Amino acid sequence: MEINTKYKVIIRRCETYDANKISGIITEGMDELGVTPTGNIMLKPNVVLAHPEVFPHAFTRKEFLEGAILATQKRAVNNNKITVGERSGITIPTRFCFKNAGYMDVIKRRRVSSCYFDEVRHIPVKLEKKERLRDWLFIPEPVVRTDFLINLPKFKAHPWCRMTLSLKNFIGIQDDRHRLVDHNLFLDRKIVDLQEVIQPHFIAIDAITAGQKMMLTPTPFQMGAIIMGTNSCAVDTVGCHMVNTDPNDVIHLKLASKSGFGPMTLDEIDITGDFPLHEIQEKTRNFQFCMEHIDDYFQPDCNLTCTVGSFPEKHSSDYCWGGCPGALQEAMHIFKSYYPNVLQDIKKIHYVVGKVEGPLDIKEDERVIFAGKCTQWEGTIHGRHVKIDSSYKPPHEVDEKKTRSNDMVKKNLMSILDLFINRKSGYIHLKGCPVSVGDHVHYVSSLGKIGNPNFDRRMFVGVNIAYWQMLFFRMLNKLIH
Ligand code: SF4
Structure with missing residues (x-):
């Protein structure tokens, strides 16, 4: 310096x-x-x-x-x-x-x-x-x-x-x-x-x-x-x-x-x-950023509606910049690069994040994603009473030594299983903090009935071969050291 x-x-x-x-x-x-x-x-x-x-x-x-x-x-x-x-x-x-x-x-x-x-x-x-x-x-x-x-x-x-x-x-x-x-x-x-x-x-x-x-x-x-x-x-x-x-x-x-x-x-x-x-x-006068809240970003003419509530930390109670909302935006842009009209072509999804009070305007043919551990809501969805509780933990309660593996295949299988279990439900609660971009892709693809980029031929085979190579070399490195 x-x-x-x-x-x-x-x-x-x-x-x-x-x-x-x-x-x-x-x-x-x-x-x-x-x-x-x-x-x-x-x-x-x-x-x-x-x-x-x-x-x-x-x-x-x-x-x-x-x-x-x-x-x-x-x-x-x-x-x-x-x-x-x-x-x-x-x-x-x-x-x-x-x-x-x-x-x-x-x-x-x-x-x-x-x-x-x-x-x-x-x-x-x-x-x-x-x-x-x-x-x-x-x-x-x-x-x-x-x-x-x-x-x-x-x-x-x-x-x-x-x-x-x-x-x-x-x-x-x-x-x-x-x-x-x-x-x-x-x-x-x-x-x-x-x-x-x-x-x-x-x-x-x-x-x-x-x-x-x-x-x-x-x-x-x-x-x-x-x-x-x-x-x-x-x-x-x-x-x-x-x-x-x-x-x-x-x-x-x-x-x-x-x-x-x-x-x-x-x-x-x-x-x-x-x-x-x-x-x-x-x-660079017209260089573009994307720092809009998701409830403004996804326009009313599309089939994705977002409701954003409040968040559990004082320094950022109006929006969670580092987590689920941005991950949804990234996921939707991944879809867009595969399916340019995704926002009109997907089945209706209502995405809810943060602590939301009062009734949600849920359409008849709409399914609801409650995203993230901090999300809280209570009300009625398609005639059924629903209560979503927060399980958010502040950093001092999250032990970095006891973290989840976030293994790609494990996460993929877990989301497929979760979607199967909840296939008849009008809503699903994704419990991550954050919910990753990859998980957003899985859930939006399944609920929105749109192709899943994870299974695109340009990615699927190569990614999975690399995954097994990664596991092999990780194990080898463990044995050597
Ligand atoms: S669950 Fe965590 S990452 Fe997701 S919106 Fe809430 S505070 Fe942000």
Whole structure:
């Protein structure tokens, strides 16, 4: 961290995904920032989900990764090993996403290693900061043992956090068992906790094609930029300004800065490079976000009606930004990428989240989803008295050492069984905090009588082969260590 001097952030122009060009830009960036990778080096891209046809814009592109590896190899001294590590999202095995992102070829060609965080041991790391949410976090052992971390996020808008840049990319460090803990009203604080485990020594953000609105199915935006720096808060602050966003509106950035992880005003940052901020701001005037409450987002002309109540924590009693509502939005956008008219084609669903008082306007042919542990309601559905009780627990009552596995196949089977048991009921209560995007897909697909993307031929076989490989290598790693 710089002392008595401004944090430096570089914005460079780069219009195309040309690995050699990207390598040149990142090498110059490392040079300007005085960055010398050393020891065990880990590159952490964002590969939350990847598929060339259905999820083409959610991840750091392979050419960007290759450019970063080439630059790292050029600049490294006393280097033992270079590894590319990540944990993909929504319980999809990381090796499936690496393959579909085109990473395997790059990793082989550049003779570096891969590390799938869902296949390695996670160890507890004690947190010390006064503002911490938890005392312990579970982190993949290779991350904890890394000497030099290079963060390679994708520049995207985000329906839970407004933006995902350097700070938010750390969510991909945790495995399924721990990733969803506090991924609710406390998501912003969880992101800050993760910063205490390790800080990136260098950051290069893939903003060549940025993502608008959603994180899994973003709408591409040709931004033509690479952003580099050595401090996540500084880089994220500049990233916010690049899309005309006040950094104060990105809560995890505000909290991270308050906790001493870096600046959040441009006065403290020296911006260099060949792409002036004002020019980018002009270019991104119409950059789109998705920070609408679901009851406004899904319009009255569609077959999905949402009722949003109040939420159990004072700091966010009007909406749960980190949990179920955003997961529903992501799920509906996944459906949209398969079935563009899904909102009109699905059977009627009424989605209820939070504590709701008074009667619900349930249509005759409508089925109700009560989403999440915090949801509470009492009333009549199709002539039957229904009482939904809250089983929400605040963070101090959730033991991170006794979390559920969130195993993909187990979760799929559980939701299929739950749907079968409740097949004749007018409603169903999904008990998660949060209810994951994957579960939303299962339940909406079944109740709405629309195809389930989990069983799409482009995903199903590949994901399931990768799942069994993941289990095998996880077991092998356990035996070796
Ligand atoms: S149950 Fe869902 S909506 Fe309720 S607090 Fe948890 S994540 Fe948020």
